[in-house]
Amino acid sequence: MKQFLSFSGIDVISLVKEALFLKKNPFLFKHIGKNKTIGFVFFNASLRTRLSSQKAALYLGCETWILNIDKDSWKIEMSDGGVMKKTQEHIKEAIGVMSLYCDILAVRIFPNLKDKRYDFHESLLKKIQYYSSVPVVSLESATLHPLQSLADAMTIEEFKPKKERVKVVLSWAPHPISLPQSVPNSFAQCISKLGYTDLVITHPKGYELDDNFINGAHIFYNQNEALKGADFIYAKNWSSFKNYGEIFSMDPKWTIATEKISNHPKFMHCLPVRRNLIVEDAVLDASLVYHEAENRIFSNQAVFKTLLKNL
Amino acid sequence: MKQFLSFSGIDVISLVKEALFLKKNPFLFKHIGKNKTIGFVFFNASLRTRLSSQKAALYLGCETWILNIDKDSWKIEMSDGGVMKKTQEHIKEAIGVMSLYCDILAVRIFPNLKDKRYDFHESLLKKIQYYSSVPVVSLESATLHPLQSLADAMTIEEFKPKKERVKVVLSWAPHPISLPQSVPNSFAQCISKLGYTDLVITHPKGYELDDNFINGAHIFYNQNEALKGADFIYAKNWSSFKNYGEIFSMDPKWTIATEKISNHPKFMHCLPVRRNLIVEDAVLDASLVYHEAENRIFSNQAVFKTLLKNL
C-alpha cells in the first residue's frame, strides 16, 4: 500500500483483521510513528474524521497538524492555466508545499455535485495525489469514503450473525440538501469484498448509483421488499447520479421507522444523521452507530500503520 | 471526583492547595496522562480557557484535541424528538461520538440568556454529561465557570493579607452586551468555601443574582458603601437574573475608578475585560489579573490530574 484512496488493489479482509487487532492492542505500535508527521487537510467540515484520525495518529506515536483550508489559509485555485485574479494560491503549490511538511498527507475534499464528469473522474483527488510528494490518504473524496467503509466493514465483522451468508441492505432515506454518493459507493465496494455478504440496495427510481461501484448488487425500488430478512440495514441519503446532484424525493415513507425493522436487523449509519428524517429516534438509539464511530479510530490506524511501515 | 461541573461536593481548600503545589511542581506528574487524551470542545469563543487547558494537559503528559463546533464541524441540534430539517447532527450523537475519542471531555457551552428555566436547569450540560461515556469537565456552562473561580480562589489564597477575616467585594460594572451570570455565581459559591472570606456583593437594583449561588452574602446597592474596607474587589458585568438576560443600566458611575479604591484593595477580573467601561486603565494595570490568568493553568491541572487518577 503506497497510498489509500479507494479499495482498488486492497485486501479488505486482511485490513479488517488488522484493524480489529489494533482495537485490542492500540498502543502496541507506538514506535512506528516516531518522528513522523501526518498532515490533515480539510477542505470541508468534519467531526469524526478529524478526531478519530488524530486519535489513531496518537496511538501510533505520530505528530499531527491540521489545516482547515478556507479558515486558516488562502483561497485555492483548482483549475489550470488561467490568470488567478480571484484566487490566492493554486492547488499545485498548496499541496506541493503541504507535503513538504509531513510524511503522510490526509485530505478531505467533497464533490461539487454539479459536474459529474469532473467529480467521477476524481479530478481533484488525482491532482492532489500528483502534486503531493508523500503518500496521500483520502478522508473522503468526490466518489468514495473508504476509511468510513472500512470501519463499517469492521462493525459488520464484529456483529454478523452465525450463518453462512449475511444479508446487508443499503437503503436510501430522505434529506433536504443534496449529498454526495461517496458513502454508499464506498460501502458497496468494500462490503462486497468481505466475501460473505449479499448486498441489496433500495431507493426510489432515479437514485441509481454508478454501476461501477455496486458490483451487481440487487436493486429494489420497494423498500419493504428489500428489507425482508435483512441482517444489517445501512441507511444513507444521496443525491441522484443520473440527474447529477438533484433531489427528486423527500418522501417520508423512506425514513427508517420502527415498524419497518420488525425482524430486528442491526441498524447502521456513518453519522452525522438527521433524526426522524433518515431514521426514527427509537431505531437510531438501538443502533450500531457508536460502534462504527469507534471503529473509525482503528480503520484509520490500520491504514496509517501500513503506510508508515512502507515509508 | 468523577467529573467537574460545579463545586457541589468539592473540597475547595484541598483543591486550591493541590493547585498551588502543582504551580511549584508542574512537571511532577507528567506520567499521569501518558496515553490519555483530553478532548476540548468549544461551542463558544475562548482564549485563556483554550490555552491554559492545553498547557495543563501538556504538564500532565496528556494528548489533546480541540474542536470548535461551529467552525470545524456540523450544525448541532439541541432539542429532542423533532425532525431535523435544519440541523445536521444531534447533540446526543455529537457528544456520544466525541467521548469515544478521548478519556476526558472538556466542554464550554454558554447560556442562551433567553430561557431562564432552560439555562438554570443546566439542561445542555446535563445532556452532555448524560451522553458522554467519559468524565465531563465544564469549561464554563450556563450558570457556572468553576475552573475560573478555582483560579480566583488560588489568587486570593496567595495574596490575602495576614488577618483573620478577609473582605471580598464582588461588584457589578457596566457592559454594552448581555453577559452570563456564570462567573459571579461561581465566584460566590467557591469563595465562600475558603472559610476566611466575608463576601459582599454590590450592584444596581434589578441585578440580584440567583439566591442559590450567593450563600447569604451581603448585598449593597451602594457601591461606595460596599467597597469600604475591602481587601479584594472582583469586578464583573452580568445581565439580570430576574428579568432574565436584560440590561437595565450602563451607568458609568459603576466603573471601577481609581478614586473608588483609595484603600488599595487588590483588583481582580477574570478577563477579557473592557477597559474604561468595567475598570479604569490605572486600576487594571495594578491588578492581579495576570496572576488569575496564570493560575488557570494550575486550577485546570489540579482537576485534570484528579480525574486522570480516577480513570
Added chain:
Amino acid sequence: MKQFLSFSGIDVISLVKEALFLKKNPFLFKHIGKNKTIGFVFFNASLRTRLSSQKAALYLGCETWILNIDKDSWKIEMSDGGVMKKTQEHIKEAIGVMSLYCDILAVRIFPNLKDKRYDFHESLLKKIQYYSSVPVVSLESATLHPLQSLADAMTIEEFKPKKERVKVVLSWAPHPISLPQSVPNSFAQCISKLGYTDLVITHPKGYELDDNFINGAHIFYNQNEALKGADFIYAKNWSSFKNYGEIFSMDPKWTIATEKISNHPKFMHCLPVRRNLIVEDAVLDASLVYHEAENRIFSNQAVFKTLLKNL
C-alpha cells in the same frame, strides 16, 4: 538573540549555516525543546508559516499551541486609553496572558496599509513585544517577514553559481489587491548581509521601497534592463510606499514571462503566488519555490533553537 523581529544585530551568515546544518540533522536537538511550549498567534491567514513552524517545533521536541485570534478568541482592541465599547479584549491583556502560557510567543500581524507612520513604526509589534513576558518571534509584521527571508537566503546559498559575485534581481509584479512591503523589505535587508550578492530592484515608478531597507540597491524602472545577467530573480508584488498602500499599475508586461528569462536565472517567490499574473506557469514550474518553502522549516528551527537555548 533574545527575540527575532528583524535582522538588526543578526549574523545572517551564521544563522544560514546553522539552518542548513539543521536541514541535514533535523532531530539532533530534540532535547532542547523538552517541556517547552511555543505559542503561535495568527492575526492573519497562514499556510506555510503555520505548518513549517509546527514542523520546526516538533523537530525541537517542543509542545505547541495555535490561536487564530479572530476565529477562536475575542475581538482585540489595539489602541490605548479609550472606552472599549466595541472590542472585547485589549492587546495588552491578550498578549500578556498568552505569554503566560508559553515559553516563546510567535506572532503574525499584517500592516493595515492605511497609516504609514503607524505601520512603519511597527507600533503593533512593539506593543506585543512590550506586553509579552517571553521572547517574541515575528511570523511577519507590518514591514518585515524575516523568517521567510532567512529561508530565501538559505536557498540562494544552496543554489548560487560558482562565481565571486551573484546578481539577484528583486522584481515587482502585478497583483489585484494591495499587498504589504514586508517580503521585499526583508529580502533586501537579509540578502545584502550574505556578502556576495549584488541586489538590483526593478519596479514601475511610484513603487519605490523605503530607503531604510534596501541598502542602496540599484533601482531600474526598466525590468528587461534589470534582468540582464541575473542569477536569481525574486518576484513579488507590493503596494506603494510613497502613496501608502495604493496600486498604480496592473501592467501585465511586468508579469515574469518565459521570454524574459532567456538567460535562465533561478526564479524565486515566497508563495502564495497568483499564476499568470505574477509569473507564467512555465517559469513557476521550473522554479525554486518548493526549496524555499522547505527551507522555512529550518530557518524557523534555527531561530527557535537559538531562543530556546537562551531561555
